[in-house]
Amino acid sequence: EAGVAQSPRYKIIEKRQSVAFWCNPISGHATLYWYQQILGQGPKLLIQFQNNGVVDDSQLPKDRFSAERLKGVDSTLKIQPAKLEDSAVYLCASSFWQGDAYEQYFGPGTRLTVT
Amino acid sequence: AQSVSQHNHHVILSEAASLELGCNYSYGGTVNLFWYVQYPGQHLQLLLKYFSGDPLVKGIKGFEAEFIKSKFSFNLRKPSVQWSDTAEYFCAVEDTDKLIFGTGTRLQVFP
Numbered sequence: 001e002a003g004v005a006q007s008p009r010y011k012i013i014e015k016r017q018s019v020a021f022w023c024n025p026i027s028g029h030a031t032l033y034w035y036q037q038i039l040g041q042g043p044k045l046l047i048q049f050q051n052n053g054v055v056d057d058s059q060l061p062k063d064r065f066s067a068e069r070l071k072g073v074d075s076t077l078k079i080q081p082a083k084l085e086d087s088a089v090y091l092c093a094s095s096f097w098q099g100d101a102y103e104q105y106f107g108p109g110t111r112l113t114v115t
Numbered sequence: 116a117q118s119v120s121q122h123n124h125h126v127i128l129s130e131a132a133s134l135e136l137g138c139n140y141s142y143g144g145t146v147n148l149f150w151y152v153q154y155p156g157q158h159l160q161l162l163l164k165y166f167s168g169d170p171l172v173k174g175i176k177g178f179e180a181e182f183i184k185s186k187f188s189f190n191l192r193k194p195s196v197q198w199s200d201t202a203e204y205f206c207a208v209e210d211t212d213k214l215i216f217g218t219g220t221r222l223q224v225f226p
Contacts, residue, residue, distance in 0.1 A: 048213055
């Protein structure tokens with residue numbers, strides 16, 4: 001089966017500019033996640049969708065970050081305006097219920113550099 | 116909320132050496148535990164998982180992990196590492212349908 005797709009793979013922008021990332025989850029996976037992975041740290045959840053509804057966005061800096069999941073499939077994550085500390089890899093994951101837990105599948109990530 | 120500690124930040128081994136990477140989570144109850152691996156230039160992949168049952172779980176590529184409830188631990192082991200095991204390893208615990216990751220352990224294996 002096809003995996004989680006993300007684009008672009010790399011992005012370099014200047015601070016105060018805006019940027020958007022796109023994610024296409026595995027077909028049939030109802031739950032979609034966006035994680036931020038800063039160099040030297042583990043991934044940190046930003047937002048979780050169930051179909052097209054938000055389940056958890058408690059870690060999303062809502063003054064500059066926004067995310068949507070259109071029609072419960074693809075998702076976009078936007079940063080506006082970007083700050084230097086937003087430099088990180090942004091990972092998208094999707095999951096399905098395995099009967100006793102969710103198993104998440106990760107995309108390749110988008111590496112964002114803010115200069 | 117749950118937290119995950121990985122005590123080894125950087126491990127350097129020679130091929131054929133044995134590996135054990137530590138992972139502790141912060142509180143008990145029913146937990147689902149995972150080890151993910153990220154090879155250079157590749158995306159995070161599931162190495163193994165523990166949901167319930169036998170506390171010794173086997174994963175891909177000869178890896179195994181042992182869940183010790185009394186110690187809140189889920190250490191990763193491999194009896195004999197290969198150069199191709201060079202990667203970053205992340206322990207994670209599931210907390211209300213989301214994963215809480217540790218900071219990762221970078222493993223370098225030299226021939």
